[in-house]
Structure formats: C-alpha cells, structure tokens
Amino acid sequence: MTRLDENDVREAVAALAAALGDENVITSAGELLDYRDPYDYQGSDEHTGAAVVTPESVEDVREIVRIANAFRVPLWTFGQGRNYAYGGPAPRVKGSIQVSFRKMNRVLEVDDELAYAVVEPGVRFHDLYDHLRAGGYRLWPSIPDLGWGSVVGNTLDSGRGYTRYGDHPSTQCGMEVVLANGELLRTGMGGMSTSKVWNLFRESYGPNHAGLFFQSNFGIVTKMGVWLMRAPEVYVSGWATWHDEDAVTGVVDALRELMFEGIITNQPLLGFGGPSESGRDAREGGWMVRFALYGREPVVEAQYAAVRDALERAGDVTVGRRDYRGDEERAAATIHDDKVQGGVPGLELLEMFKKLNGEDAGHLDLSALGPLTGADVLASIRLRRELHARYGLTYSAGIILGPRSALNISPVVFDTRDEQATRAAYAAYNEMAVELARAGYPVYRTNIQSMDVVADTFDFGDHAQRRLNERLKDLLDPNGILSPGKQGIWPRHMRDGGAAAAP
C-alpha cells in the first residue's frame, strides 16, 4: 500500500488554503466523514482523504494541479461524489487531497435550437433538469436512476440513462481539460478558438483525445458539451410483464430487432425480483421489461402497434403503456420507470433501497456486459444466479439493453456496520468479477476497492491496454498527482512496489 509523506500533504493543504482561501479547503475530521466511501465498512479509514478542496474556476483547478505537482501530493477528483456503489468521493490512496466540483456547478450555455448544453463538472442531473424547465427550453436531459450525481462525472464513468440519449458517453461533445502540466486542452473541434462547432461535431481533425479522459486519471475535465433530447409531442412509457423465465429469450430478441428497426430508440430495462413500486401487480415475483416511445402521435401509434405485436408473439406476455403529453404531464410523473424514461430526476430508488435494507446498508453493483441475444441474456442470468447463491447473496437482475450489448447489473448488498460482512461482500464481488470475465463478460465499471482486480482481467496481448495506459500516465502525469490507481492505472513510483525505473 502506498503511504504518503504527511509533511508533504500538510504543506500542500496549507498552500491550497493560501491560494484558494480557507473556505475552499475542508480539513475538519467531522466534515471529512462525508467524503469517505459511503459503502465501505464504517470503522475503516482506509479510503479517506486528508482534505477536500473546492475550486470555483478553471484557474483554481490549474492552481491546485500546480500545488499538487510542487508537493508531489496526489489528488482525487470527483463531480459530486454520489456514485456510491462505486466508491462515492473516496480516493484509492489514503491521505490524498480530494478535489470536489460541487462549487463549479454552472450550466454555462444552453442552445435550444441545436439541443445541447455546456456544463461544469459539478452540475447535477437535478440542476440541469431544473435549469431546462425554468428556462422553458424544449429539451430533456437523460438521467440515471438517481438524480443527485454529476452529469459530467456520470458521463465520464460511461454511465447510462434511459431516454433516447441514454448512452451517456455518446452524448458528450467537446470537453475542456486541465492536464497535469497545467495546460488547458479543448477536445475535438474546440481545438480551434474561433470554432462554431465545438459542441456540435464529435470527431477531431487528427486523433480524437476525448476517449482518453473517460474512466481516467490523465486529466481533469472542467467543461463538457452534452447533447440533449428534443421534447417529444407524446411520450409513451411502455412495459411488458410475464412469468415464464424462458420467455426472456424471445422478449430480448424481439426488443433487439425493434431497436435495430429504429422503433424503440431508448435503452429498455429488463428486471426480475426487484421490488415493485409501480402498482403493476404482474411484476411481483415475475419478469418485466420497460421501454419508451417518443414522437408525434401517428408515428408513435404505428410504433406501439409494432412493439405490442412483436412482444406478444415472443411469449405469454402482457403489454401496457402510460402516455404523457406536454411538459407539465411529464414533470408530474411519480412512477420511477416513467420518470427515468422521461428524463425526470429523483432519488426514489435510494429511498426504496434504504427502506428495504436499512439506513446502514451498502451495495456494490456487479456490472458486466454480454451480447444482446435472448439465449445469452438468459444464460448470463442463470450464471449470475448461481454465483450469487454460491456466496449466499440474494440475486436480483437489472439488465440495460443497449443496441448490441446487454449490461447486466446485480447488486451485492451488505451491512456497512458489520466489518466481516462488508469484507466478505467485497471479496465475493471480486471473485464473481473474475468468474464473469472467464465466461466472457467484462465488468465495465467498478468500485475503488476492485479496480485492480478488474484491470487484471483485461489480459489481451499480455495486458497491452494496461501497458499503454501506464506509458500514457507516465507521459501525461509524471509526478502521478492525478487520481492514482483509478481504474487500476498507477503512476510509475506506485507500481511494482514503488520501485521507480529509469525511462
């Protein structure tokens, strides 16, 4: 385990307070409690920082980077730190200085005609939604299950939502990034200072750098262009329910074809065994999938008929819908499925989780990808069930159906007051991640304690991706100040027991 020099850290914190003001540096033990890993064992102080610094501008971020380099003290950056199932705001290296973007939370620009926004990394889904509503824009954000997270943070983590724009990485268009050497980069067409299309065209002249800053510790993103969805005339929140597990095959195959046809344009969610707050009794103890349609009345009606027909032919399935017309109806939605498919943020899933599992419950999300075929989705459900049973864990499925892949997410739930149970849950998660990799299902995103384990599963070419990442890390951040260990990428002095090798 890497140990930091406490003097260096202390001096860096003092320099930050001098540069940004005391009000932007949190060091009191009580306040820092809010910035630990919320789902780590409560008695652990392993994943805690020495201070939290809150920049208010891009210049502040450059100053923070300068100070971190001067004192060789690592930073750990987060947007809001609400990504609880993956570690929240907590750093991998104890004693790091956490950089919180909660004060850089301005929606810098909204273009109603061209349907995009430019946001700072502290802007929450709630904030963006409120901003769009207040401004009377004809635009929807795409949101994940919980609305309190950072738009930029979620997108950079390759997060998903449930509207037509639910593939969040692909809604990114144009980033501004502070590099470890303090330089300011704009990706893509933002590389031209006069450019009219920074947030309108995703490719670059020359290599595209944007991908380097996803799930990454190569730079700090300070602005991002986000494409938004035009509010539709009608929004149909649809679903199907059934009991026979084998029907999963036909339903998934039918949905894939409907997606290929451009009829279903959002990412449906297939679920089993979860609690129902929807009032749809058929879901209790059975299977369900939700999907959405958006558009003009006659088009949506023709599309709904096609969906209903295809799903009913797939098995003994009940198909239903609720319609929303206009922004007021949609904003008044209360059912979780309808809210998230309509781009309305909320916290109801967190509340439900606490109600079911207790205020001190934590969970890890085992999130792995497989092919979008009915046969494979069913096989992966059965493999998951077996794995969860092996470790004495309750299994429930939430599977996001992307255009060609199925993102199978099953939570590992535990009591964070119980050290043994918490440790056992992390250990079980790691073993299951390795087992899933062996079966061909890569974990795409993980909690801070499992990042090295998951990185190890990416073994092609004798771990060619890791080797490339390490070369890039040493080039772009030679002092290793940016989020060391993120996604298993360590700077040279923290690799191989910390023995620094010559270039």
Next chain:
Amino acid sequence: MTRLDENDVREAVAALAAALGDENVITSAGELLDYRDPYDYQGSDEHTGAAVVTPESVEDVREIVRIANAFRVPLWTFGQGRNYAYGGPAPRVKGSIQVSFRKMNRVLEVDDELAYAVVEPGVRFHDLYDHLRAGGYRLWPSIPDLGWGSVVGNTLDSGRGYTRYGDHPSTQCGMEVVLANGELLRTGMGGMSTSKVWNLFRESYGPNHAGLFFQSNFGIVTKMGVWLMRAPEVYVSGWATWHDEDAVTGVVDALRELMFEGIITNQPLLGFGGPSESGRDAREGGWMVRFALYGREPVVEAQYAAVRDALERAGDVTVGRRDYRGDEERAAATIHDDKVQGGVPGLELLEMFKKLNGEDAGHLDLSALGPLTGADVLASIRLRRELHARYGLTYSAGIILGPRSALNISPVVFDTRDEQATRAAYAAYNEMAVELARAGYPVYRTNIQSMDVVADTFDFGDHAQRRLNERLKDLLDPNGILSPGKQGIWPRHMRDGGAAAAP
C-alpha cells in the same frame, strides 16, 4: 523538406523483400506510378514513395514495423488509397515506403443476429456489400459516394455515408492495432482475451484508446468491428426540390427537427448546382435535398406524411419519393441517390466527374463544418460562393446534414496536366481553409499537401492539441516511422527544421 537517406531506404526495401517475398514489394517505376497522388500535378514526383509493400497478415505488419524501426525509414499506410480528393495512397515524405492493405481484404466475421462485421483494412465497400449479399445476410453496409475505398480507411478518416449508419466513426466498435513498438493492442472490450463483446460495446474499462487511431499516425489498424444496419422492410428514398435560395433556411430547420424527432434517421444531403443524373428536372439549376426513411410500412407512411408536411410548410418545395421493398429491388437501384441511401456501392460519381471535367481533372474537397441551423447554412453557402468566385472557381454545394452540424463540401476542380493551374488550386484551397477557420468553420479532413495549413488553424490554448499530439507521437513512435506528417503531426526529428530536442 525532410530528405531520407537513400541507402537506409534501399536496405529497408531489401529487408522487406527478404522477409515478405519479392511478390509483396513493388519497386518498379512503372507500377509505382499507380501509387502517387492522383490529383497532384502529373509532372511532380514530390509525393511518391520508394516502394509499396503489401502485408498479408498481422504478423507481416509487425515485421514491416520492425524493419522500419531498424532502418529508421518512414512508412505511409493506406487501406486502398482511393481517397483521391485527399491524396490517395501518396506519402507526405518523398521516398517513404508505402504500406498497402490491398491484400489484407478479408471479411473475417459477420454476425447476422447482432448486425456487425469484423474486417481487415483492405476490405472495400464493394467487397463488404458483395459478401453480405452472397451470404444472404439481412444487413446493409453504409457506403460513401464511391464504393472502391476501404471501409477501415474511410472510417478512420472520419468519413461519412448516407444510410442510418452514415456517421462512420460511430459505427466502429473494436479495433486491433499494431503499435510502433510492435505490440498488438485491442481497443475497448477487446482488451479481454475471452471477451464476448469486443465488437458490441464501444466504451472501455478505463480510458478509451480508439480515438487515438483516427486521422492518426500513432498505430496501424489491422482489424475493425463495424456495425451494420438491419435491412428494413421498406426503404423510401425521398427528396425535395425548390428554386428560391432563401428557402434553404426553412428546409434545413425542418430537417433538423425531423432528425431530432427520430423521423429522419439518415444524414440528408443538400445540393445545388451539381449535375443531375436523376431525371428529376426540378433539380436542374435549383436546390434539392435528399433523405431516406427505413422501416415497417405503417411507421414509414406516418413518417413520410410528417416529412412532407414539414417540408411543404418550409417553402415552395416539391417533395417526392421512390420506394424499395426487399433486397432485390434495392440491389437493382440505378440512381445514385437511391444507391447510396440504400447502401449500394458504385462509381457513378467518379464517371460523371470525368465526363464533365475530363480524364485528367483532379479535385480537392474543401470540407468544413458549421452549425445545423438554416440561417447558418445559408450564410456559409454565401461565404463559399464568394470565396470560390474570388479565386475564379466554379462553386457547387454538397452539404451533409448531421445531427447538429452541417458538413459543407465544395470541390476545387483543376487540370492535373497544367502545373500552374494545379498549384493555384492548392494555394486557393489553403487560403479558403484559413478563411473558413477565421469565420468559425473548421476543416475536418484534408489532402496531404494542406495538412500542416489546416493543423495550424487549430490554435486553442496556443495549439494545445498539436502539442499533445507531438508528445503522444514521441512517446508512441519515437523513431517517427508511422506516416510522418499525417494531419500535421511530425516526429521530433522532422519538427522545427529537424533539430532533435532532449526529452
């Protein structure tokens, strides 16, 4: 200008012939003529290579890279070299060894259910189309105007097509890349050797490297996953024609909204002044836009009604359509618009260009991006017309309407037998590219002779993108053997007059 040591080159060519066989190394002056820049002045030998080497396998590519490093001789890689308006197969540095992928032209895999293919870099759009037809797959490729180019080469150059999958960079899913040090990398989920989803999910665990290999000289792509479009029940090739130039505003705005609604899902092409081979008389001397609809009969009918209605409200516009049902009808399409929107490759535009301008005519494509608003598209048309007039060039517009940007492409036509006319055309192109940049319209892709000029226009942060590209180049290709000068990225020893600086 960089000069290579002729002895080094000669020894490298001999080593390549020894390693790959004489049949894979072209050195005869007569045959090499086919590998010069087809649209350079015919008397020039500036953009010519010393030899063309044709690898037949990934191992051959690694061997070529090893030899190039050993002799410090630069390579220049191309798929088919048919990208004539941008330089074809020609290298920037005279005497480079050209790497042709024409013998690595296998379609390695087609998955009909999940709608993708894995191809080698020599596979032409024609090859992929023929392969899909012959195999009876329910899949369409997306193709650019000419079908003889490489799928991988076009995609890596951020090329465009005209079906629903016309944004070629975003159809890429999973690359295999030979790095300059000979390592083999697979991007994204291909980083796991057991992965079932290399070609199904676009993001990575950790940073995404794929973007690094677009318009790039950081590696040689040897395989690529390409997403394909499910053949629709009905395909409608639609168009609108009109005479009043001001109506461009309303038409563009209407189309943008139809794209936002998910009604038009391909990338429409707006044109003026081009020759008509379609038999639609209204186009002669006037304006036209083409678009396509794909899907089930009732959905497509509802969509067509919405399109017709919106376009007719936009101005004094005539709307028309031709329908195709089933693969035989579509394969029999003869009109260019219908072929390209239906994924059927051809060469008819090249033939038409020669017929109009002569066998020895060349052209440069001035391809720059602007916002997708009617007002801006009209303004950019008028700016182009002015610029073309300033240089005595005929102006014709071909504008691809993407989801938020308009890609405005106007050809600069000249006689390649006439040295003065050819040089003047390149000079005019360069001046217009700079002028467009000043007005906020970045060139996204350019010919080999203009790459430095266009790179210079990307000035944000004192050319931060170029500085990052140079750092990456020096890290990933320290000997500068991969396509030096591509997109203005030069290895250290060829920068700043070749004075090598210490790291």
